[in-house]
Amino acid sequence: MAVETLLQVKEITKSFGGVQAILRVNLELERGDILGIIGPNGSGKTTMVNLITGFVKPDSGEVLFKGKTITGKPPHKIADLGVTRTFQVMRPYYSLPAFKNLIVPLNSPRIRRTAGGKLGDKDGVAIDILEEIGFERDAYVPYKIASSLPLGYLKRLELARCLALKPEVIICDEIFSGLSMSEISTMIPVIERLQMDGITIIMIEHRLRELFRLVNRIIVLNFGQKLAEGKPEEVMAKPEVKEAYLGTGAGYVGS
Amino acid sequence: MPNEQLTSRERRRERLDRGIKVRTEGLYALSSWKEMFYLLAPRIVLILGLLVAPFLLDMYWQRVLCAAGIYALLALSFDFLAAYVGLVCLGGSFFIGSGAYISGLLNAKMGWAPFLTIPIATVVGAIVSTLVLLPCLRLRGIYFAITSFMFPLLTVNVIIALNIFGGTEGISALATYPNPWVDQYLILSVVIVSLFTLRRLVNEDMGLILRSIKDNDQAVKASGISILSYKIKAVFIASLIGCFGGAYLSHLYGWVGISQFSLDFSILPIAATVMGGMGTLVGPVIGALILTPLSEALRGFGQLRVVLYCLILIGFIVYKPEGLMNYLQRKYHQFEHWEDV
Amino acid sequence: MDILIYGTVNSVIFALVAVGFTLVYGVSRLPNFAHGALYVLVGFLTWSLVNDFKVFYPLAILISLGISALLGALIYRLILIRLRGLPTSEIIASFAVGLIILEGLRLQGIGGFKGFIGPFYVLPAFIDSKLRIAGVLIDAQRLILIGGGLCVVAALWLFTHYTKTGLSLRAIAQDEQAAMMLGIDSDRAAVISLSIGSALAGLAAVIILPLGNVTAEAGYRVLINALAVCIIGGLGSWAGAVLASFVLGFAMIISTALFGSVWESVVLVGAIILILIFRPSGLLGKQKELEERV
Numbered sequence: 001m002a003v004e005t006l007l008q009v010k011e012i013t014k015s016f017g018g019v020q021a022i023l024r025v026n027l028e029l030e031r032g033d034i035l036g037i038i039g040p041n042g043s044g045k046t047t048m049v050n051l052i053t054g055f056v057k058p059d060s061g062e063v064l065f066k067g068k069t070i071t072g073k074p075p076h077k078i079a080d081l082g083v084t085r086t087f088q089v090m091r092p093y094y095s096l097p098a099f100k101n102l103i104v105p106l107n108s109p110r111i112r113r114t115a116g117g118k119l120g121d122k123d124g125v126a127i128d129i130l131e132e133i134g135f136e137r138d139a140y141v142p143y144k145i146a147s148s149l150p151l152g153y154l155k156r157l158e159l160a161r162c163l164a165l166k167p168e169v170i171i172c173d174e175i176f177s178g179l180s181m182s183e184i185s186t187m188i189p190v191i192e193r194l195q196m197d198g199i200t201i202i203m204i205e206h207r208l209r210e211l212f213r214l215v216n217r218i219i220v221l222n223f224g225q226k227l228a229e230g231k232p233e234e235v236m237a238k239p240e241v242k243e244a245y246l247g248t249g250a251g252y253v254g255s
Numbered sequence: 256m257p258n259e260q261l262t263s264r265e266r267r268r269e270r271l272d273r274g275i276k277v278r279t280e281g282l283y284a285l286s287s288w289k290e291m292f293y294l295l296a297p298r299i300v301l302i303l304g305l306l307v308a309p310f311l312l313d314m315y316w317q318r319v320l321c322a323a324g325i326y327a328l329l330a331l332s333f334d335f336l337a338a339y340v341g342l343v344c345l346g347g348s349f350f351i352g353s354g355a356y357i358s359g360l361l362n363a364k365m366g367w368a369p370f371l372t373i374p375i376a377t378v379v380g381a382i383v384s385t386l387v388l389l390p391c392l393r394l395r396g397i398y399f400a401i402t403s404f405m406f407p408l409l410t411v412n413v414i415i416a417l418n419i420f421g422g423t424e425g426i427s428a429l430a431t432y433p434n435p436w437v438d439q440y441l442i443l444s445v446v447i448v449s450l451f452t453l454r455r456l457v458n459e460d461m462g463l464i465l466r467s468i469k470d471n472d473q474a475v476k477a478s479g480i481s482i483l484s485y486k487i488k489a490v491f492i493a494s495l496i497g498c499f500g501g502a503y504l505s506h507l508y509g510w511v512g513i514s515q516f517s518l519d520f521s522i523l524p525i526a527a528t529v530m531g532g533m534g535t536l537v538g539p540v541i542g543a544l545i546l547t548p549l550s551e552a553l554r555g556f557g558q559l560r561v562v563l564y565c566l567i568l569i570g571f572i573v574y575k576p577e578g579l580m581n582y583l584q585r586k587y588h589q590f591e592h593w594e595d596v
Numbered sequence: 597m598d599i600l601i602y603g604t605v606n607s608v609i610f611a612l613v614a615v616g617f618t619l620v621y622g623v624s625r626l627p628n629f630a631h632g633a634l635y636v637l638v639g640f641l642t643w644s645l646v647n648d649f650k651v652f653y654p655l656a657i658l659i660s661l662g663i664s665a666l667l668g669a670l671i672y673r674l675i676l677i678r679l680r681g682l683p684t685s686e687i688i689a690s691f692a693v694g695l696i697i698l699e700g701l702r703l704q705g706i707g708g709f710k711g712f713i714g715p716f717y718v719l720p721a722f723i724d725s726k727l728r729i730a731g732v733l734i735d736a737q738r739l740i741l742i743g744g745g746l747c748v749v750a751a752l753w754l755f756t757h758y759t760k761t762g763l764s765l766r767a768i769a770q771d772e773q774a775a776m777m778l779g780i781d782s783d784r785a786a787v788i789s790l791s792i793g794s795a796l797a798g799l800a801a802v803i804i805l806p807l808g809n810v811t812a813e814a815g816y817r818v819l820i821n822a823l824a825v826c827i828i829g830g831l832g833s834w835a836g837a838v839l840a841s842f843v844l845g846f847a848m849i850i851s852t853a854l855f856g857s858v859w860e861s862v863v864l865v866g867a868i869i870l871i872l873i874f875r876p877s878g879l880l881g882k883q884k885e886l887e888e889r890v
Binding site for chain 2: 675
Binding site: 101104109 | 460463464466470471473474475476477478479480481482
């Protein structure tokens with residue numbers, strides 16, 4: 001399969017009031033890539049997600065998807081093209097049963113187009129997706145009201161809602177945060193399988209060890225700027241990255 | 256209860272769900288006609304009650320029933336928008352006003368009969384209301400409430416100021432219905448049909464998407480769905496219901512005037528909804544059927560009725576926010592008994 | 597020149613009416629829909645105290661302002677405190693309180709109460725004279741109004757920047773969670789903001805009402821004007837509210853001068869719709885507020 005540049009971010013910049021959230025960041029993703037974005041708190045990781053998915057409009061710069069610009073498009077149009085995301089602060093539809101949460105993406109124009117007007121048994125499709133992602137059908141987990149589900153399932157529900165859209169790019173915003181080790185270890189195979197299905201993934205993450213098991217390339221953000229890019233172990237060995245993570249406190253101790 | 260403390264036997268009230276609910280809401284497993292009847296009985300009572308009511312009432316109260324029907328429609332549309340889409344529309348009278356004025360104008364200027372003007376006014380009125388609310392649809396929560404609240408009041412000002420549509424006098428001598436039976440059964444059947452259509456709708460896919468928008472609109476956007484288009488559809492549906500009420504009203508009284516934009520049409524439906532139970536759809540209808548006669552009985556006291564239903568409203572919203580319907584439903588679906596601990 | 601002076605007067609009227617509403621919303625995120633009702637209530641209370649109970653005019657004003665502040669606190673303590681965080685219920689409940697006050701003022705025949713209906717209720721002007729400024733005849737009350745408006749805004753600014761209570765209100769407004777962790781009681785701040793806001797509604801009433809009659813219907817208009825100012829200026833933004841007051845005040849006077857007074861409400865509606873379409877955050881609204889709104 002020919003390698004194809006799927007998503008490209010060019011010199012993107014955004015400031016909120018006086019705060020420079022993102023400054024001239026570039027990144028490039030090929031189809032099937034899995035990229036990690038890491039950085040200390042407030043380094044602009046979530047803003048990056050918002051910029052790519054259209055939830056925040058950039059001050060300057062461009063986002064290209066399959067060579068066409070998607071900057072300035074509303075979020076639902078970008079999702080319609082196949083770039084979707086999870087939310088750091090989880091946002092399930094609390095008042096609905098878990099499987100009904102997927103009815104929303106299953107009704108999107110994108111799915112309608114691909115299904116050619118015939119959608120069939122949406123509830124069935126929804127439950128299948130949930131089962132695939134680890135909702136035990138036999139234990140009736142997919143039928144439970146979303147507000148009654150524990151955190152681990154909610155994170156998966158977030159991911160399932162993206163999957164239901166049959167996306168080409170998924171951006172996971174801190175999908176491991178707040179999960180226990182055992183919950184994470186059940187999530188990792190799910191993400192590996194997505195990657196094998198050919199979905200391009202960007203993972204924003206704080207849990208580095210788990211992240212490095214999944215990704216082969218990472219980008220480090222600090223104060224909105226790209227600090228480093230490359231293989232995880234190479235990047236983490238760089239002194240500027242160490243400093244960003246340990247803070248200038250390291251220098252302070254040294255002196 | 257003092258007796259219990261004396262007997263030193265501790266008891267608690269145990270509640271048991273009747274065993275016909277299956278895991279999710281609205282899905283039942285029925286094993287006998289008795290259970291079927293048990294489920295359908297409240298619905299049958301409501302429908303039959305509404306249909307039989309005209310025979311039991313005298314002329315005056317038949318009129319009140321018609322008015323209650325209009326308020327019930329407004330309450331339905333308020334509840335639908337507030338509980339299922341998250342749009343709190345304080346300007347319900349705008350629906351009534353636009354429906355009423357359109358059918359009134361068509362009848363007075365073009366001479367068309369009510370059976371023509373009502374459907375046209377319903378649809379055109381809904382289009383007008385949707386267009387007027389369109390700029391505010393992007394707003395959330397209190398911002399939408401504020402702007403929707405201002406529109407009917409400002410429309411009145413505009414009508415008076417420009418002296419259009421008959422100005423303060425309104426338009427009178429419109430065609431009325433041939434007999435009181437048409438009066439009542441027209442509105443009652445529309446109330447019943449809209450109630451059950453809406454109940455169906457909110458559990459269909461469209462309703463699920465609307466509820467999702469209310470829960471969390473960002474995620475709906477991330478799912479590739481334009482929330483604006485769904486909000487427009489929802490407002491259109493709600494204003495269809497409201498504008499029918501207005502169009503019907505204009506021919507009921509044979510008169511259209513600025514009082515159809517008055518606060519009564521905005522506040523009573525809200526009171527009815529809160530009293531009946533937000534989000535139940537049936538509750539608001541029942542609330543309207545209780546509140547309208549009550550306010551009618553107090554008509555002699557002038558403004559006292561507004562004060563009274565505001566008091567009821569506050570009482571319910573503060574002390575019984577679940578509303579009558581949720582309370583009754585819970586009681587109906589559960590066995591309760593005292594049990595020794 | 598006419599336009600300049602009367603435009604300023606009109607703008608200050610808008611600002612006075614809106615500042616209380618903005619304060620309450622800015623501090624505690626409570627939309628006080630009873631604002632217009634409190635305004636009218638203070639008008640009638642003062643009238644009643646002066647004419648029925650023969651109270652000295654300035655004292656009457658003070659008493660009714662006190663009652664208004666007390667009512668604001670009561671509205672929070674008895675009703676809104678149970679509804680915090682439920683915007684729908686907050687709006688409905690405070691609106692209902694407003695209706696009770698407004699319609700209650702119009703009640704007739706209960707306990708010999710005649711109800712405040714008709715154009716008979718006029719508050720006396722503070723100083724009854726007219727002046728001529730730059731060739732324009734203007735009565736002293738309007739000048740007092742401009743001065744009063746400036747004083748109110750200045751006093752509020754000083755209060756929120758230099759007193760402990762004022763600073764704690766601003767802290768709550770900026771970040772409720774963090775402020776609570778620093779020991780600022782959110783409920784207490786809400787009570788204070790509501791009573792100040794209600795007193796401000798009353799203050800606006802006693803300054804503005806001598807220009808015309810006191811009628812219950814004015815309550816709705818006042819509420820609409822306050823809301824319009826807040827939407828156009830950006831809810832909770834004070835500078836925005838003042839700016840919006842001037843925009844609306846002058847727009848109305850200019851449209852009246854050009855087309856006649858009937859177009860006033862059309863201008864109001866038009867301004868709101870334009871703002872909603874082109875700048876949904878309001879004139880001085882911030883990004884954060886925009887996210888809240890859209």
